[in-house]
Amino acid sequence: xxxxxxxxxxxxxxxxxxxxxxxxxxxxxxxxxxxxxxxxxxxxxxxxxxxxxxxxxxxxxxxxxxxxxxxxxxxxxxxxxxxxxxxxxxxxxxxxxxxxxxxxxxxxxxxxxx
Amino acid sequence: xxxxxxxxxxxxxxxxxxxxxxxxxxxxxxxxxxxxxxxxxxxxxxxxxxxxxxxxxxxxxxxxxxxxxxxxxxxxxxxxxxxxxxxxxxxxxxxxxxxxxxxxxxxxxx
Numbered sequence: 001x002x003x004x005x006x007x008x009x010x011x012x013x014x015x016x017x018x019x020x021x022x023x024x025x026x027x028x029x030x031x032x033x034x035x036x037x038x039x040x041x042x043x044x045x046x047x048x049x050x051x052x053x054x055x056x057x058x059x060x061x062x063x064x065x066x067x068x069x070x071x072x073x074x075x076x077x078x079x080x081x082x083x084x085x086x087x088x089x090x091x092x093x094x095x096x097x098x099x100x101x102x103x104x105x106x107x108x109x110x111x112x113x114x
Numbered sequence: 115x116x117x118x119x120x121x122x123x124x125x126x127x128x129x130x131x132x133x134x135x136x137x138x139x140x141x142x143x144x145x146x147x148x149x150x151x152x153x154x155x156x157x158x159x160x161x162x163x164x165x166x167x168x169x170x171x172x173x174x175x176x177x178x179x180x181x182x183x184x185x186x187x188x189x190x191x192x193x194x195x196x197x198x199x200x201x202x203x204x205x206x207x208x209x210x211x212x213x214x215x216x217x218x219x220x221x222x223x224x
Contacts, residue, residue, distance in 0.1 A: 032210045034211070034212070041219075042216075042217075043214050044202070044214055049211065091155065097210060102146075102148055102160055102163040103160075105150070105159070105160075106157050107156060108155070108157040110155060
């Protein structure tokens with residue numbers, strides 16, 4: 001099946017710094033990618049839809065200035081957590097797929113802000 | 115009411131048992147149905163992908179979709195301790211956006 005690669009798998013950063021997470025579709029072109037956040041023992045919460053060549057669409061309650069999304073090419077979307085705080089510590093997951101096909105997920109990124 | 119309902123469990127079964135995981139949904143526009151397995155601190159892994167009503171089998175896994183009842187199931191035969199994980203159902207219409215169930219935590223005891 002299609003592969004979605006997410007990097008890094010784990011990151012620890014200091015409060016106030018920014019962290020960039022990459023999501024790549026390795027063997028297909030993804031005009032749309034999705035970014036999720038997952039808290040322990042909970043399901044995935046959609047944060048935003050990343051559209052290649054245009055602005056991301058954010059879900060209600062998600063700060064777009066806090067979580068910057070860039071989808072500069074058909075195989076790469078990035079999520080930057082700006083001015084991170086301990087409450088931003090979470091598991092972030094991206095997914096990609098094409099219309100009428102299955103969706104594949106990255107391995108996830110565990111962010112810890114200290 | 116959530117669009118997709120899934121019992122959170124945990125569901126505990128002995129090794130070798132048949133496991134039945136289920137989701138109900140309310141949006142009749144959903145056409146594509148998926149089951150994902152998620153191990154702790156890992157991204158979801160696609161197990162089964164189905165379109166329209168009916169059954170689909172892949173090894174020990176069988177996915178079942180009943181659109182008339184808005185009900186989908188995943189059966190795991192001869193369950194193994196390595197099947198212990200959280201299982202997420204997901205579905206969508208013709209677009210890309212998935213709607214997830216809350217996930218069911220499964221524990222298979224040796």
